[in-house]
Every structure is written in structure tokens, then in C-alpha cells.
Amino acid sequence: MTDPRSLSPLDLETPDKTFLDANELVINMGPQHPATHGVLRVILRLDGEKVLGLECVIGYLHRGVEKIAENRTYTMFNPYVDRMDYVAAVSNGLGYCEAVEKLLSVEAPPRAQYIRVILTELNRIASHQLWLGTHALDIGAITPLFYTFRDREEILKIFEKYCGARLTTHAFRIGGLQYEAYDGFESDVRNFVSFVKPKIDEYEELLTTNRIWLERTKGVGVISGKDAIALGVTGPVLRASGVKWDIRKAQPYANYKNFDFEIPTGENGDTYDRYIVRMMEMRQSLRIIEQAVAGIPEGPIMAKVPKVMKPPVGEVYHSIEAPKGELGYFIVSDGSTQPYRVRVRPPSFVNLQALDVMCRDQLVADVIAVIGTLDIVLGEVDR
Amino acid sequence: MNPSLTSNPPVATPFFFYGLAAIMIIGGILVITRKNAVHSALALITTLLAQAALYLMLYAPFVAGVQIILYAGGIMVLFLFVIMLISIERAEKERQFNKQWLVGIAAAAVLGGLFITVYTTTTKGRVLFPEGRTSYVDMQNTQGIANLLFDQHAGTYMFAFEIASLLLLVAIIGAVVMAKKRI
Amino acid sequence: MHALVQYIESYLSSDKTPGAAGNFFWATVYVLLVFVGLSIAVIAMNWLERKILAHMQVRLGPMRVGPHGLLQPIADALKLLLKEDIIPDGADKVVFWIAPFIVVLAAFTVFVVVPFGPTHAITDMNIGILFMLGVSSLSVLGIVTAGWASNSHYPLIGALRSSAQMVSYEVAMGLAVVSAILMTSLNESKTGTLSMIGIVQAQFDQHEWFLFKFFPLGIIAFGIFAIAMVAETNRAPFDLPEAESELTAGFHTEYSGFRWSLFFLAEYSAMIAVSSIAVTLWIGGWLRPFPNLLQGSTWDLAFSSVPGITFLLLGAICFYNTARMPKHPLFKIQTLGLAGFGAVLALIGLMMFLPPVRERVGDIFWFSAKVAGFMYLYIWYRGTFPRYRFDQLMKVGWKVLLPTGLALLILTAVVGMRAELLAQVKQVFQR
Numbered sequence: 001m002t003d004p005r006s007l008s009p010l011d012l013e014t015p016d017k018t019f020l021d022a023n024e025l026v027i028n029m030g031p032q033h034p035a036t037h038g039v040l041r042v043i044l045r046l047d048g049e050k051v052l053g054l055e056c057v058i059g060y061l062h063r064g065v066e067k068i069a070e071n072r073t074y075t076m077f078n079p080y081v082d083r084m085d086y087v088a089a090v091s092n093g094l095g096y097c098e099a100v101e102k103l104l105s106v107e108a109p110p111r112a113q114y115i116r117v118i119l120t121e122l123n124r125i126a127s128h129q130l131w132l133g134t135h136a137l138d139i140g141a142i143t144p145l146f147y148t149f150r151d152r153e154e155i156l157k158i159f160e161k162y163c164g165a166r167l168t169t170h171a172f173r174i175g176g177l178q179y180e181a182y183d184g185f186e187s188d189v190r191n192f193v194s195f196v197k198p199k200i201d202e203y204e205e206l207l208t209t210n211r212i213w214l215e216r217t218k219g220v221g222v223i224s225g226k227d228a229i230a231l232g233v234t235g236p237v238l239r240a241s242g243v244k245w246d247i248r249k250a251q252p253y254a255n256y257k258n259f260d261f262e263i264p265t266g267e268n269g270d271t272y273d274r275y276i277v278r279m280m281e282m283r284q285s286l287r288i289i290e291q292a293v294a295g296i297p298e299g300p301i302m303a304k305v306p307k308v309m310k311p312p313v314g315e316v317y318h319s320i321e322a323p324k325g326e327l328g329y330f331i332v333s334d335g336s337t338q339p340y341r342v343r344v345r346p347p348s349f350v351n352l353q354a355l356d357v358m359c360r361d362q363l364v365a366d367v368i369a370v371i372g373t374l375d376i377v378l379g380e381v382d383r
Numbered sequence: 384m385n386p387s388l389t390s391n392p393p394v395a396t397p398f399f400f401y402g403l404a405a406i407m408i409i410g411g412i413l414v415i416t417r418k419n420a421v422h423s424a425l426a427l428i429t430t431l432l433a434q435a436a437l438y439l440m441l442y443a444p445f446v447a448g449v450q451i452i453l454y455a456g457g458i459m460v461l462f463l464f465v466i467m468l469i470s471i472e473r474a475e476k477e478r479q480f481n482k483q484w485l486v487g488i489a490a491a492a493v494l495g496g497l498f499i500t501v502y503t504t505t506t507k508g509r510v511l512f513p514e515g516r517t518s519y520v521d522m523q524n525t526q527g528i529a530n531l532l533f534d535q536h537a538g539t540y541m542f543a544f545e546i547a548s549l550l551l552l553v554a555i556i557g558a559v560v561m562a563k564k565r566i
Numbered sequence: 567m568h569a570l571v572q573y574i575e576s577y578l579s580s581d582k583t584p585g586a587a588g589n590f591f592w593a594t595v596y597v598l599l600v601f602v603g604l605s606i607a608v609i610a611m612n613w614l615e616r617k618i619l620a621h622m623q624v625r626l627g628p629m630r631v632g633p634h635g636l637l638q639p640i641a642d643a644l645k646l647l648l649k650e651d652i653i654p655d656g657a658d659k660v661v662f663w664i665a666p667f668i669v670v671l672a673a674f675t676v677f678v679v680v681p682f683g684p685t686h687a688i689t690d691m692n693i694g695i696l697f698m699l700g701v702s703s704l705s706v707l708g709i710v711t712a713g714w715a716s717n718s719h720y721p722l723i724g725a726l727r728s729s730a731q732m733v734s735y736e737v738a739m740g741l742a743v744v745s746a747i748l749m750t751s752l753n754e755s756k757t758g759t760l761s762m763i764g765i766v767q768a769q770f771d772q773h774e775w776f777l778f779k780f781f782p783l784g785i786i787a788f789g790i791f792a793i794a795m796v797a798e799t800n801r802a803p804f805d806l807p808e809a810e811s812e813l814t815a816g817f818h819t820e821y822s823g824f825r826w827s828l829f830f831l832a833e834y835s836a837m838i839a840v841s842s843i844a845v846t847l848w849i850g851g852w853l854r855p856f857p858n859l860l861q862g863s864t865w866d867l868a869f870s871s872v873p874g875i876t877f878l879l880l881g882a883i884c885f886y887n888t889a890r891m892p893k894h895p896l897f898k899i900q901t902l903g904l905a906g907f908g909a910v911l912a913l914i915g916l917m918m919f920l921p922p923v924r925e926r927v928g929d930i931f932w933f934s935a936k937v938a939g940f941m942y943l944y945i946w947y948r949g950t951f952p953r954y955r956f957d958q959l960m961k962v963g964w965k966v967l968l969p970t971g972l973a974l975l976i977l978t979a980v981v982g983m984r985a986e987l988l989a990q991v992k993q994v995f996q997r
Contacts, residue, residue, distance in 0.1 A: 027719050049723075049956055140803065140953025146623035212803055212952045364723075365806075365955045421661065421714055428707060445760075448696035456703030457736070460729050463710045467722065525693060525760055 029367070031060050037134065037371065038378030042355075049363045054356050058349075061382035069342035074100050074174060074309045077339070082168035084346060085380040087130050089168050090123035090159070091322040097172045098253055099318035099329035101303075103311040104174070112176035112301045113255045118189055118292045119162070119171055120254070121285040125196065126155040127323035127375075128278050128285075132203060135275070135372035139216050144206055151199045154192050161188065175305035181296075189293050193286050200282055207275070217272035221358040221370035224269055231357065232350045235325025237374060240277045241269030247321040254320075258295075259288045271373045278375075310337055324348050324375050344383060348376040399440060406433040420466045424459060431455045445525045583687045583763070596688045600677050608834040609639040615945050622949040633904035634887070649823035654716060657820065661715035666821070666828035668708030673832040676701045676839045681762045683852045683929030694762035695743060698843055699736070702798070705836060706732040709807065709817050712829070716820035724816030727956055728807035732798055734963040739794035741971030742787045745978040746776050746847040749784070752982055766851030773858045777848040780981050786974055788848040790967050792943075795840040797963065799833065801944055803951035804959060841940035842933070849936050852929030870924045873931035877915030884908025 030041040039060035045052040065084060069077045081096045082089035094116055101107060108116065129152045133145035156166040161182055163171045171177070207213045223233070225241040238245055246263040248256040264280035266273025311333040319328035325347025334340040351374050358370045410430035417423045431454045438447035532540050584592035613628070613636065620627025628635025653662055679694040681687040691697050706729050713725020750768040751758030759765060769775055776784050797804040808816030818829045845851055854869045885908045891901040917923055918931075954962070980987065 025719060025723075136952065140805070141951065142619075143623050143949050146625060150624050206950070207952075210952065212954055212958075215958050216952055216955055363955060363957060365953075419658070421658070421711065425661065425664075425707075425711065444691060444693040445696070448693040448700050452696065452700035452703060456700055456706070457733060460703075460706050460710060460733055463707070463714070464726065464729055467710070467714050467726065526757060 027364075031057075037376060040352075040371070040376070040378055040381070042367065042371075044364065044367065046364060049365075051359050051362055051364065051367060054359055054367065056352055056355060058352070058378070058381050061378045063383065065383040066342050066344060069339050071338065073337045074311070074339060077342070078172075078174065079168070079170045081344075082170055083379060084344065084383055085127075085322065085324065085327070085348065085377045086167055087377055088123050088127040088323045090119050090171050091127075091320065091327060093170060093172045094120050094254070095318065095320040095322065095327045095329050097174050098320065099316055099331050100174045100309070100311070102318050103314065103316045103331055103333055104305065104309065106175055106303045106305055108176040108303055109300045110255065110297045111299045112172075112303075114292050114296045115177060115181055115185075115301070116172060117254050117256065117259070118289055118296075119159070119169075121288050121292070122155050122158060122189070122192070124285045124323045125282050126152045128282050129155075131278065131323075131372075131375045132275075135369075135375070136207060138368045138372040139213070141207065141210075141213070144203055147199070147203060147206075151196055154195060158185075158188050158192060161185070173302070174309065176300070176302035178302075180301055186293050186296065189289060193289055193293075197283075197286060200279065204279060208279075214272065216365075216369060217275060217373075218270055219268070220271045220362065220366045221373060222268060222270045223354055223358050227357055228269065228354065231354045233325070233354050234350065235321070235323070235347050235375075236274055236277045236281060237325065237351055237354070239263065240266035240273040242267055247319055247326055251319070253318070256288075259291050261288050271369055274373045308337060310335060319345065322347055324377070324380070325351055346380040346383065348374075348378075348380040349383075352376050352381055396440065400437070403433045403436050403440075406430070407437075421463065424462050424466060427462075428455050428459050431459065443524050445528055581685055583681075583685055583690045593688060596686075597678075600680075600688060601674065604674065604677060604835055604838065605831075607838060608831055609643070611834050611838075611941055612639040612642070614941070615948075618942070618945045619949050622946075633891070633900040633907070636903070636907060643827065646823055646827040651823045651825060652820070654718065654820050656717045658715040658717065661711050662820075665708045665712035665715055666825045666832070668711065669705045669832040670708075670828050670835075672701055672705035672708065673835040673839060677835075677842075679762050680839070680842045681766060681846060681851055682933050684763060684767075686852070686930055687763060690761050690763045692764075693760050695747065695760050695765065695843070695847070698762070698839065699740060699743065702836060702839055703732070703736055705832060708832075712821070713817035716817075718820055720815075721817050721819045724807045724819070728800060728817055731800070731804065731806065731959060731963075734960060735794040735797040735967070738790055738963060738967035738971045739798060741968070741975050742791040742794065743843070743847060745783070745787045745971075745975045748975070748978050748982055749776050749779050762846050762851075765846055766853060769850050770853055770857060775848060775850045775853075777850075780978060783974060783978050783981065784848065786970065787978070788844070790971050790974070791844055791847070793962070794967060795844060796944070796947060797959070798840055799837045799944075801833075801837065802948040803954050805953060806956055806959060837941065837944055838937060841937045844940060845933060845936040851936075852933040854928060854932050870928045871919065873927055874915045874918035874924070876931070876935075877911050877918060879915075881908045881910075881912030881915055884911060 025044075025046045027044045027046060028041065029044055031039040041057040041060065043055045043057065045054065063083070065080055068080055072080070078093065078096060081092040085092050097108075129148040133148035136142075136144040159169050159171070160166045162185065163169050163179055223231075223237070223241055225238070225243045228238045228241045229243060233241075234245070242265055244263050244265050247253070248261075249263055261284045264277045264284065266277050313333055313335040315330065315332040317328055317330045319326050321327075326345065327347055328345035330341075330343040330345070331339050332341040355367075355370060355374065358374075359367050362370070407430050410426045410433065413426035414423045414430065417426060431450065435447040435450040435455070438444075438450060532544055584596050616638070617627045617635070628638035631637045631641045653659055676698045678688045679691050679697055681690065681694075709728045709732075710725045713721040713723075713728070716722070747758055747760060747765070749758075749772075750765055752772060753768070759768065772779070777788050778784055796802075800807045806816075808818070818826055821829060850857075854872075856865075860869075884904055888901055888905045888908060891897050891904065918927055
């Protein structure tokens with residue numbers, strides 16, 4: 001018997017058909033569908049409501065971000081990365097800036113590093129909040145969405161005060177920060193931490209022990225740690241399968257090694273574990289933010305970076321732990337002001353590969369739940 | 384008792400009877416002539432509903448209610464369910480009646496003739512809608528049926544009723560055994 | 567003129583429903599009243615659902631059309647009527663056209679037997695409850711045909727889900743109903759009734775709502791019905807046939823404009839219909855709280871003034887919010903509108919204190935208040951629960967509710983007949 005994964009899902013044979021069997025349905029889910037989080041198209045092959053296989057069709061949001069990079073200077077390309085994972089723009093910026101810094105062999109000063117960590121972790125919470133709201137909405141609970149958006153607003157307010165933008169922030173510059181933290185930044189962040197702690201309990205109150213929520217998520221979309229590693233899945237999805245892999249710990253960047261936090265992991269690799277892992281990650285992010293705010297050092301916010309950036313010939317791969325998984329930038333420099341090639345390793349794109357494995361033999365309703373739990377952003381998948 | 388609310392005798396009984404009968408016959412014809420199975424099923428539902436209304440006219444509300452709840456509401460939904468799952472396109476291509484319409488018409492004529500003969504011989508001297516109707520028993524129809532089924536002295540249909548339900552159970556188990564891939 | 571007044575008065579003093587009296591004129595009046603009342607209830611429910619759900623979800627809901635969005639349902643209705651009515655290419659036009667009407671007809675016809683009071687029903691059939699269950703089960707036909715006629719995959723799956731769901735939950739629902747009907751036979755003559763009015767009367771005679779009868783049997787039966795009725799009306803958490811995230815809109819995906827609004831109307835009137843069944847069977851129908859315990863003219867007076875007080879309170883809330891309205895010329899019309907609405911409510915409240923009105927509206931008020939409680943529950947469920955998956959839904963229906971219902975039915979029968987059973991057991995031992 002061949003591994004079913006090696007076959008295209010649309011060519012699968014149905015086992016022992018009887019004369020009363022319903023006809024198989026091939027259904028197009030998306031690109032215009034309320035639960036595909038944008039413009040993902042999933043071709044489902046169904047036996048009744050059971051999923052025999054599925055294929056993702058992507059590219060509806062392709063903007064050629066990587067190609068654009070080849071025609072822009074390193075500094076000019078910085079805002080473009082915000083448009084990939086637009087719900088976690090700060091993380092994208094951090095990854096790009098650090099990659100170029102690595103190429104230039106400079107390091108952002110400590111104060112800039114601390115502020116970067118605070119903003120990135122705030123962004124992680126915002127991204128998880130958006131995920132929770134939409135994921136719960138997909139499963140049919142409409143209320144958490146409004147709670148999470150109410151609280152995400154506070155994060156966006158901090159971003160707006162800091163750099164003037166709420167979503168596509170362009171918060172960091174290569175070599176550090178452009179803006180000094182505004183007056184009251186620290187107290188704003190501290191207030192937010194104490195504000196959001198009980199709110200996370202509130203979300204959990206609605207869902208964590210809700211019978212229907214448990215039934216809808218436990219044992220749904222299971223992926224083993226081995227499969228997850230084989231498919232290159234990263235982030236909370238991988239950790240929920242019991243693999244303790246977090247780039248913040250494994251290959252510390254920024255100054256994450258100075259902070260004390262834990263990597264939450266799950267056991268079963270099902271949708272419920274992924275939910276729990278993300279909820280715990282939000283709390284861990286708050287822990288990091290608390291430590292970072294307490295320890296922001298004084299000093300410059302910008303390293304010495306030439307006005308016209310001409311990195312030496314060479315290549316660099318730098319990855320960070322974005323809210324959705326490993327976000328990597330591979331940059332090749334030919335010594336000119338523009339990168340020769342930029343390749344992004346987006347976590348959503350790689351995680352989406354696992355959709356077929358996770359959905360086989362489940363029901364249509366579970367496909368929705370699994371798409372939600374993968375936490376994909378189509379801007380990042382298609383780039 | 385105030386005058387405005389005295390119980391009026393049912394009005395226009397023949398009108399309703401013939402109306403319902405016409406609906407039933409038209410529905411029945413549509414059931415066998417429609418090529419689309421869903422249309423046939425809808426026509427059958429119409430027929431069944433009209434039949435329920437006829438039961439009501441016979442002062443048998445319980446039977447009418449059961450007719451609606453079981454046939455129109457339950458069984459026909461399952462019919463539709465099955466019809467939707469089979470391929471309609473192929474059914475539409477096939478010729479209906481299988482060239483047996485001559486036989487069919489002959490059988491219908493014989494049956495119709497039988498009905499007319501029975502009607503004319505057994506109702507000799509009687510009219511279909513007599514002026515003085517036998518008033519129905521004051522007891523409720525529901526209790527009447529219960530007595531007929533379960534009463535210790537008059538109940539004669541209990542055994543037949545239970546046997547019929549057993550038969551249905553056998554049919555259900557048979558269907559499950561035949562249809563299920565893996566039990 | 568005098569004759570007309572006398573005619574109306576003669577009606578008011580009678581103790582029969584127009585259907586039972588065979589009075590064609592009053593039956594027509596009642597049909598119209600119920601139809602209009604139901605439409606208003608659906609409109610009000612539309613507004614209330616949006617407002618209550620909004621406040622549960624830390625938002626305001628409709629605020630623009632009229633004060634606090636009071637005119638929003640009317641704006642919505644106008645929009646729906648003016649929208650283009652699309653019949654998809656390849657749809658079965660006739661069936662597509664008929665389907666919404668089947669649903670609406672089924673949803674409205676059941677109100678023929680709903681008893682808003684001992685005399686406030688269009689008619690009282692002796693198969694009342696059977697009629698309600700039967701006719702409301704016909705609405706599934708409309709849903710199935712709607713899904714099929716759309717000639718599209720999502721509606722078809724929605725229709726299949728819907729029919730399977732409604733047929734399965736009808737079984738559990740029927741068992742719960744039968745156990746309540748068994749309770750009506752606990753009188754001297756040992757004969758029960760299927761008549762809606764008879765069922766409420768039986769609760770009055772037995773000095774107990776069936777909800778608390780044979781504790782906890784009554785409550786369990788009510789629980790089964792309360793779950794099954796949510797599934798029957800395709801509402802959250804059982805709203806799979808129209809699960810937005812899975813099937814876009816389920817069986818009415820391809821419908822638009824007026825036809826879509828018919829489905830909407832049918833859904834809400836079906837919700838009211840099943841709630842009225844629950845109220846009639848278990849919560850004492852039109853009976854005011856403690857009709858036997860707190861008897862006497864003083865209590866009667868106290869309870870009969872509750873409707874008036876309720877409306878006055880609603881009016882007072884409107885006036886309070888009028889006072890809180892922003893004092894800005896832009897809000898002048900809104901403020902006036904809200905004040906006017908409050909005045910109308912207060913006027914209705916005052917009218918309800920008039921003795922002839924007070925004696926007549928009590929039962930309608932209590933019935934509606936109980937139904938409104940169920941309507942609130944529906945909204946609450948929607949704000950709280952995620953959606954069940956289809957197999958889980960079937961599991962709940964067949965593996966939990968059905969066996970419980972069967973056991974309950976037998977237990978109710980045994981407890982109800984315990985005296986006779988004990989006598990028989992004694993006889994056996996004496997032999």
C-alpha cells in the first residue's frame with residue numbers, strides 16, 4: 001500500500017463502494033468563503049461529509065514581494081515586509097532588520113533591542129488575539145471575536161502612539177529604531193499588561209471548559225510531532241505536537257536570552273492543544289514584556305549604519321520566532337545597494353502544507369477548524 | 384348561550400370534498416407523469432395532505448394528524464432525502480412508463496369500473512351527502528382509537544399493531560445490513 | 567352601532583374560542599390578529615436579538631436608524647423588499663419559488679392552535695399538540711426543496727443536514743411531549759387530552775406546572791424538549807444547516823431579497839411556535855404564577871396589574887434614555903422619537919389598568935412573557951456556544967436524548983400509574 005500522502009488527493013480511490021453509496025462531491029471552498037481567512041481556495045473531495053482529500057490553491061494575493069526587493073534598496077524594502085503577515089507586521093520587520101544587520105555585521109544597541117522585544121511580544125499577543133477571535137468564530141462562537149478585538153485595540157493604540165501606524169507599522173529600522181520611545185511608553189505597556197491579564201482569563205472562561213468547544217477541538221486535526229517535523233511545520237502548531245522548538249530559545253536573537261520564559265508545549269497535537277499552547281504563549285509574552293519594561297537600559301537607539309547601505313558580497317539566513325512560526329529571511333548581496341535576491345520562509349505557507357494530512361478522514365466542519373487553528377495569513381502565504 | 388356563538392353545522396361539505404378529491408387526483412396524476420423525481424415527491428405530498436384533510440372531514444382528526452406527521456412530515460422527507468442523493472440526470476434521460484401505458488390505461492379503466500359498480504350497487508337509494516348526517520360520537524377520536532387498540536375488552540387490534548411494528552423493525556435492520564459498508 | 571357593541575360584548579363574555587364556537591367572523595378576526603401580532607413579534611425579535619447580542623459582545627448594535635436603532639427592522643425590511651430577486655441559472659424555478667412559501671405556511675399555520683388564553687386561541691383542536699408537531703415538521707420540506715432547487719452544492723449540503731437534523735430531533739421531541747401528555751391524564755376520569763387548552767387546564771387542575779411534576783421527571787422532559795426545540799429551529803448551537811463558516815448560508819445561500827426574508831420570517835415564527843409548545847406543556851401556558859396558591863381578589867388584582875406596570879416601566883426606561891440623549895440639534899428628531907415611543911408604551915400601560923382590558927389581557931401577557939423568556943434564551947445561546955459538528959449533533963440526538971426520552975416516558979407512565987400497579991402487585995401477593 002502506497003503512502004496516501006504521496007498521491008494527489010483528487011486521484012484517491014474510494015474503498016469498497018456499495019450500490020447505495022452517495023456520489024462523491026468535489027467542492028470548491030473559497031476563494032470567496034467566509035472561513036478561509038482571505039483568499040485561500042481549498043478543493044475538497046468529500047464522501048458525504050467525510051474529507052477524502054484536499055488540495056490548496058494559493059496565489060490569489062500574490063504581489064511579488066520577493067521580486068520587488070530586488071529593485072529596492074535595503075532600506076526601501078523594509079516597509080514591504082509589513083505587508084506579508086499584516087497582523088504581525090512588527091515581527092516581520094524585526095526579522096528583516098536583523099537579517100540585514102547580520103549581513104552588515106552590526107548590532108542594534110541594547111535599548112533598541114529591549115524596545116524591539118516589547119513591541120514584538122505585544123504584536124505576538126495581538127496576533128494570537130486575532131487568531132483566537134477568528135478561530136472561535138469559525139467554530140461558531142461569535143462572542144470571543146469582539147472580546148479579543150476590544151483588547152487588541154489597546155495594543156494597536158500603543159503602536160499608533162509609538163510610530164503612527166496601527167497595522168503596517170514599519171516600527172524598526174536597520175540598525176535600531178528611528179523613534180525614541182514616547183513619553184509614557186513604559187507606563188502604557190505596564191498598564192496594558194495588567195489590563196490584559198484578566199482578559200485572557202475571560203477568553204478562557206468562555207472556551208477552555210466549554211463542552212461544545214472541547215468536542216469540536218479535541219482529537220481534531222491531529223498531527224504527530226514526527227509528521228510535523230517532516231512537513232517543516234513550526235510555531236505553536238509544532239509545539240502543540242510535543243516538540244519543544246522555539247527559536248527564541250533554540251537560536252536566541254535580539255536579546256531573548258536575557259529573559260526568563262517558558263515554552264509551552266502540548267501533547268496530542270490536536271486543535272485543542274494548539275489552542276491551549278497559544279493561550280499559554282500569550283501569558284508568557286506578558287512575562288517577557290514585564291521583564292523587558294522593567295529593564296529598559298538608557299543609551300542610543302541606533303547603531304552606526306552607513307547612510308547608503310552596501311553590504312559585502314555574501315548571503316545570510318536569519319530566522320525569528322514569529323507568532324505563527326519560524327519566519328526566515330534569506331538575503332543574497334552582490335555588494336550593490338539592492339539585494340540580489342531575497343527569499344522569505346513564511347511560517348503560514350509551510351504550515352499550510354500540513355492541512356491535507358490534518359484533514360484526511362475528518363469532516364467538513366473540521367477543515368474549517370483546522371484552517372483556523374493553523375493560523376494562516378494569506379498575505380504571507382502568497383507574498 | 385349567546386346567539387352569536389351557537390355551533391354552526393359544517394358549511395359547504397360537498398364543495399370541500401370535491402375540491403380535495405380533485406387535488407388528490409391531480410396530485411396523483413402528477414406523481415406518475417412528472418419526469419423529475421422531486422416534482423413527483425412534491426405532488427405526492429400534496430396528495431397526502433389533501434388526504435389528511437379528507438380524514439378531518441370524516442371527523443377523524445387523530446388519523447389526520449398522524450397522516451401529516453408521519454407521511455407528509457416524516458416519510459416524504461426521507462423520500463426527498465434519497466431522491467437528492469441519486470443521480471437525477473440519468474433518471475431524466477430514461478423513458479418513462481416503459482411502453483406499458485396501454486396496459487396501464489386498461490388496468491385503470493378496470494379499476495375505475497369496479498369502483499363505479501361498487502358505488503352504484505351498494506349505495507342504491509342513498510345519496511352521497513345526506514341531509515341528516517349521523518352525528519359522530521361525542522367521545523374524542525383519539526380516545527376512540529386508543530380504546531380500539533388497547534382496551535381490555537374491545538381492543539382487538541393490539542396484536543396486529545405490535546406485529547406491524549416488529550415487521551418495520553425487521554425492514555430497518557435489513558436495510559442497515561444491506562447498506563452499511565462496515566458494521 | 568348599538569347592535570355592533572352588543573355583538574362584541576357578547577363575544578367578550580363567552581368562554582369559547584371562535585373555532586370551537588364555529589364563528590366564522592371572529593375566527594377571521596383572530597387569524598388576522600395573530601398574523602399581525604406575530605409579524606410585530608418577529609420585527610421586535612429582530613431588533614432585540616441584535617441589541618441584546620450586541621450588548622453581550624461589548625458593542626452597541628444598531629444605533630443610527632431611529633433612536634437606539636428602533637426603526638432598524640423596518641429599514642431592513644424595506645431594503646429586503648427592494649432588493650433584486652435573483653433566481654439562479656439552472657435552478658428549478660417552480661420549486662425554488664414554492665419552497666419559501668412552504669416554510670412560511672408551515673410556520674404560521676401552527677399558530678391556529680396556540681392558546682394565548684382560555685378563549686384567546688383561533689381554535690382548540692382535540693389533537694392540538696399533534697397538529698402543532700405535524701405542521702411544524704412540514705417546514706423541513708420547504709428547507710429540503712429550497713436546498714435542492716438552488717442547484718448548488720452548499721445549499722444542497724445544508725438541506726441534507728437540515729432534514730436529517732430535524733427528522734432526528736423530532737423523535738426525541740415527540741417522546742418528551744408524550745411524557746407531558748401522559749401527565750394530563752392524572753385526573754378522576756383517567757383520560758388525558760391532546761388539546762392545547764386542555765393541557766394548560768390540566769396543569770391548573772393539578773395545581774402544578776408539569777415542569778415540576780414528578781420531580782425530576784418533568785424537568786428532564788422539559789430539558790429534552792428545550793434542547794430538541796433549538797435543534798428543530800436550526801438555531802445556535804445547532805445551526806449547522808446555515809453554518810456560516812462552513813456552508814456560507816446553508817439552504818438559503820442562493821436566495822435573496824423577499825424570498826430570503828420569508829425564510830427569516832419563518833425561522834423566527836418557528837422559534838416562537840416551539841417556545842409556545844414548551845410554555846403550554848410545561849410552564850403553565852397562560853396561567854399567571856401561583857394561580858391556586860395565591861387566590862382571592864386581592865391577588866388577582868395584584869397580578870392583573872403586572873402587565874400595566876411592565877409597560878409603564880418600559881415607558882419609563884424610554885423616558886430615562888430620552889433624558890440621557892445628547893443635547894444637540896442633530897439628535898432632536900431622535901429624542902422626540904424616543905419620547906414618543908415611551909409615551910406610546912406608557913399609554914398602553916395605562917390602558918391595561920382599565921378594568922375590562924385588565925381582565926382580558928392578563929393571560930395573553932403571561933403567555934407572551936414566558937415565550938419572551940425562551941426567546942431570550944435563544945439569543946443567549948447564540949452569544950455563548952460554539953457550533954456542534956454534524957456527527958456530534960446526531961450523537962446527542964440519537965444516543966443521549968432518545969434513550970433518555972424513552973426511559974423518561976416509561977418512568978412517567980409507571981409513576982403516574984403507581985397506585986394501580988401497587989394494587990395489582992398486592993393482588994398477586996394475596997393469591
